[in-house]
Amino acid sequence: MIQLGDEMKTAVLRRLGVAEAPPTVSLLEALVAAYIRTVPWESAFRMAKRARTAVTADCPRWPDEFWRDNIERGGGGTCYESNYAFFALLRALGFEGYLTINNMRDSIGCHTACIILLDGQKWLTDVGIPLNAPIALNSAAPVERVTEFYTYTVTPIAADEYTIHAAPRPDPYIFNLLDRPVTEEAYRAATTNDYGSNGLFLDAVIVNKIVAERPWRFNTRERPFALNTFWQGQRTDRAIEGEVAEFVGRHFGMDAATIRAALAAMSSNQ
Numbered sequence: 375m376i377q378l379g380d381e382m383k384t385a386v387l388r389r390l391g392v393a394e395a396p397p398t399v400s401l402l403e404a405l406v407a408a409y410i411r412t413v414p415w416e417s418a419f420r421m422a423k424r425a426r427t428a429v430t431a432d433c434p435r436w437p438d439e440f441w442r443d444n445i446e447r448g449g450g451g452t453c454y455e456s457n458y459a460f461f462a463l464l465r466a467l468g469f470e471g472y473l474t475i476n477n478m479r480d481s482i483g484c485h486t487a488c489i490i491l492l493d494g495q496k497w498l499t500d501v502g503i504p505l506n507a508p509i510a511l512n513s514a515a516p517v518e519r520v521t522e523f524y525t526y527t528v529t530p531i532a533a534d535e536y537t538i539h540a541a542p543r544p545d546p547y548i549f550n551l552l553d554r555p556v557t558e559e560a561y562r563a564a565t566t567n568d569y570g571s572n573g574l575f576l577d578a579v580i581v582n583k584i585v586a587e588r589p590w591r592f593n594t595r596e597r598p599f600a601l602n603t604f605w606q607g608q609r610t611d612r613a614i615e616g617e618v619a620e621f622v623g624r625h626f627g628m629d630a631a632t633i634r635a636a637l638a639a640m641s642s643n644q
Contacts, residue, residue: 453502542607
C-alpha cells in the first residue's frame with residue numbers, strides 16, 4: 375500500500391500544522407480538522423492536468439504530486455485523489471485501514487472514503503466530501519456526530535452498508551458507504567478512469583474550503599459567477615470583483631494560473 379516518504383510526510387505535517395504523534399483518534403481528528411482548512415475540495419487542478427496531458431493514464435495526481443500541488447500552489451482535488459493522498463499520509467503515520475468506493479443514489483462507484491481502524495473501532499474518514507470529522511461506525515444503530523459546521527448521521531441499512539446524511543443542508547443525503555475494502559490496484563484503476571470520457575468534475579470549476587471558519591464555495595455551474603458561503607442553513611453570495619481566477623485564487627489560497635487554465639479548458643469543451 376502506498377504511503378509518503380519521510381521527507382514528504384514531514385512537509386505535509388508542517389503544512390497542516392500538526393505535530394507527528396502515535397496514531398490515535400485525537401490525532402486523526404486533528405489531521406481532518408487541519409485538512410479541511412488547508413486543502414480545498416476542488417476540480418481546477420485536475421481539469422488543468424487533464425488539459426495538458428495527452429495520455430489518460432498519465433493524468434492522475436498520485437499522493438506525492440497531490441501534496442506538492444497543495445504545498446506549492448494551494449491545490450486540492452476531488453474524492454479519488456484527495457482520499458488517496460490523505461490515506462497515504464495516515465499510513466505513513468502508522469494508521470491502519472483501507473479504502474472504499476461508494477455510491478450516491480443511482481451513481482455507482484462515484485465516491486471514495488477511508489475506513490481507519492483504531493482499537494477495534496472503525497472510523498469513517500472522508501476528506502473527499504469532505505466530512506468535517508471522523509465518525510465511528512456502528513453496524514447495529516445510527517451514529518450522530520456533531521461538528522461546528524454540520525451534524526452527521528451514519529445509519530446502517532444492510533450488511534456493510536450505511537447511509538451518510540448531514541444537516542443543515544437542502545438535501546441532507548450525502549452518499550451510501552459500502553464498507554468493503556478495495557485493493558490499491560482497483561482504486562488506482564478507478565482513479566485513472568475518472569479522467570476518462572465519463573470522468574466527473576472535468577467540465578466545471580468548483581472549489582469548496584473552510585475559509586475564516588465558514589464553508590465557502592465557487593461553482594461555475596451557477597451564473598453569474600459568485601462566491602457562496604453557508605452558515606446555519608443560510609446561504610450568502612459575494613460577487614466576483616475583477617478577474618475571476620485572481621479573485622477566486624486569492625480567496626481560497628490557490629494558484630490563479632491553474633484556475634485560469636481550468637476555466638480555459640472548460641470554455642474549450644463547451
